[in-house]
Amino acid sequence: QVQLVESGGGLVQSGGSLRLSCAASRSIFRFYVMGWYRQAPAKQRELVARITSSGSTNYADSVKGRFTISRDNTKNTVYLQMNSLHPEDTALYYCNAEPTPGGAKYWGQGTQVTVSA
Numbered sequence: 001q002v003q004l005v006e007s008g009g010g011l012v013q014s015g016g017s018l019r020l021s022c023a024a025s026r027s028i029f030r031f032y033v034m035g036w037y038r039q040a041p042a043k044q045r046e047l048v049a050r051i052t053s054s055g056s057t058n059y060a061d062s063v064k065g066r067f068t069i070s071r072d073n074t075k076n077t078v079y080l081q082m083n084s085l086h087p088e089d090t091a092l093y094y095c096n097a098e099p100t101p102g103g104a105k106y107w108g109q110g111t112q113v114t115v116s117a
Helices: none
Strands: 004-007 010-013 018-024 033-039 046-052 057-059 067-072 077-082 091-098 111-116
Touching: 004 091, 018 033, 018 091, 018 111, 033 067, 033 077, 046 067, 046 077, 057 067
Parallel strands: 010 111
Antiparallel strands: 004 018, 018 077, 033 046, 033 091, 046 057, 067 077, 091 111
16 A cells, blocks of 8 residues: 655646645655646546656656656655646646556545646
8 A cells, every 4th residue: 555645736827836746655666657647627637747666757748848757765755846837737636656567556635736827
């Protein structure tokens, strides 16, 4: 079992920045992949960014060049730095952990990001 706790969401103006954090209840050093997803009202949850245990990253096209995912294994924490935020980035952002390939996936409770025009 892994508990994930997100923080760092809030209200920001268009063009602003936020940094989300996801703290895990145990070591993430060997976790296969960790990621951030988001879900806007009346829309499906979508992948925003993911990072593997080797540090490889993937991003949704809509956030490339604006968002950066990183992980600090010493703090069991994954971050999402979000710059140049748009109103379309408004959503509930969830942290996800997949400790082993094809294995159980764990989710946090989510943190709200609201970007005003």
